[in-house]
Amino acid sequence: MKESVIAFYDDLADDYHLIFHDWNRAISNQGEVLSRLIRSKLADPHKEVTLLDCSCGIGTQAIGLANNGFRVTATDISPAAVDRAKKEAEAFGVAIHFGVADFRSLEKDISGEFDVVLSADNAIPHLLTDEDLYLAARNLYSKMNNEGVLLLTMRNYDELVKDKQSGTVPSVFNEGRRIVFQVWDWAEDFVTYTTNHFMMQEINGEWITKHVKTKYRALMRDELSQVLSAVGFVDIEWHMPPESGYYQPIVTARKKR
Template sequence: MNESTMAFYDELAENYHLIFADWHQVISRQGETLDTVIQSKFPASAADRLSLLDCSCGIGTQAIGLAQRGYNVSATDISAESVQRAEKEAHAYGLNIKFGVADFRSLDQDVAGLFDVVLSADNAIPHLLTDSELYLACQNFHAKLNQNGLLLVTIRDYDALAKEHPSVTQPRLFDEGKRVVFQFWDWAADGKSYSVNQFIVQEMNGEWTTKHYKTEYRALLREELNIALSAAGLTEIEWHFPAATGYYQPILTARKY
């Protein structure tokens, strides 16, 4: 992870919702889908007592959605601006979520307590560009879980993307064509990492504006993540794919015993 990661999310925090057609619908839909996956891993009797740490909460998309469904949610992120926005949004929803700024490479030091579920969604882990960072984060995920706790991670399908090396995402048009969202990807020569240039082009009052944000990702393969999680002591590693879950990214689950 480099300095661009924090700057990317700090700068994007105010406008993050604009990358979706309707962010509030996304909150509800993702909360429902993730809840279904989580509940499949716990007995029904525990459903309304689960504590959850969203350790890459951004502006609160998953944290809010899961708090609405009865989870006892704590939420952290490396971006102070994102956490501030998430806290404001949760308050507007009337939800009691404990927020804080924390790096998921140092959760064991930065966050008090243990949790039934640790969540990192929206492709956050691939910001860890080296194996040493990845292994350190996995150790911290393990450290924050209760016994029999569940880790849940969502990332892009890099097993496919690393073969294709796409250079641009399909532009998405919202607000009757007055808002266009897309990304340009600049791949490293070895094909193992890439820079993302996120664009939000918007027409307001007859004037077009372009917002540009840039960050770095590792094209993290499933087996690479599996190995790092196993080394940290996590077991029962499973991948759940969009065709089965309806979620927009592959979902990984793993247990601490």
Template structure:
């Protein structure tokens, strides 16, 4: 994982909510869908005493929503700036979450205890450019799960994306035209990695302010991920797609045997 990843999330932490139409609504909607997936996979009658480690929590989008559903949530991220904001947001929501700073390649040593569920959402895994880092991350997630625990990952549909080779997203216009967010993609020559340029434009007192941050991703195909999951001890790998779930990204589930 390159230094640009940490720099990106540190820089965007205070403005991250601005890429959503309504961040608070996203918290509610995403947690509802993730909760439904968890319930269907684990057959739970109650969320009481069910522990979750959100190991790429960002500013708390999923962690806060799942805590409101009654899960016992711990949340970590490589960006201390993002974690600090997540703590503030969790307090405003009145939910208790155990926060910490950790790299998901070293969870086994950085985080204490075992969990019923390990979650990594919002396309965080593809920041791992090398096979070595990818294996290391899934090994550490496997190590933090209890027996029969559930891994939950959300990721862009790279199987479709690598075929289309999109170079930009459609600008999202919010707040009666006073807020605009969009991304520009710079693809590497081999088509396996790309740089995201995130632009957020705000009109303030008649003047426009533009922020630009960039980071690198690996276009991870489902076959590649499935291979690593199998090699690191996961079973019952299943992909759940937006057409069926209503979630904005494909959701991967797998179990620790």
């Protein structure tokens, strides 16, 4: 899992912002939505909040939350993504402490504990086995203060598996000069699938296609809730997009005192 995921995000790091119509707006909107939800779960919503974003990518959520007053530490398994995130944070004028880490080894790789631990953008389903899921959940738990808040976001696999969805609808940007879509190759049991990510751009009159791929587990909401409960999380609650305003289902949980 590790090597293929690193390669996927290393290859995407320079172009990741191009999957959005307006990445700057996405940073702002996601920061506001996640900030509201997180603060609604805190005992003191007005305190200075320490937050670990443990799958930060190029900084979409980390920068947005830093802009909303959170004291952010951000890590990712991809060195190239972290390097890009550092440059973007500097350009946005926000102070974020960055590092390279796998969320299965956070306990030894990252010092300190946090009021909030976040993993967004469907990162957790890169964990293909129960063993890795439980290992990651224990490491997330270890990085939280007592009564700290966990927040994870992922695709709505309960619906995707039921509908046997084969990919995403192409997104067309820049007056038709950029097209982004995914094709999903499912395993026979519909438990895992390979994402083929395509980005097509017209550059100087020539169409260039970039293709990268990685593997995911179609993680059901009940499956993830059971893992979180088993390692000690309490107050596990799912927030769907119509309620939260975020583009993916979100699960929140609390570390038991």
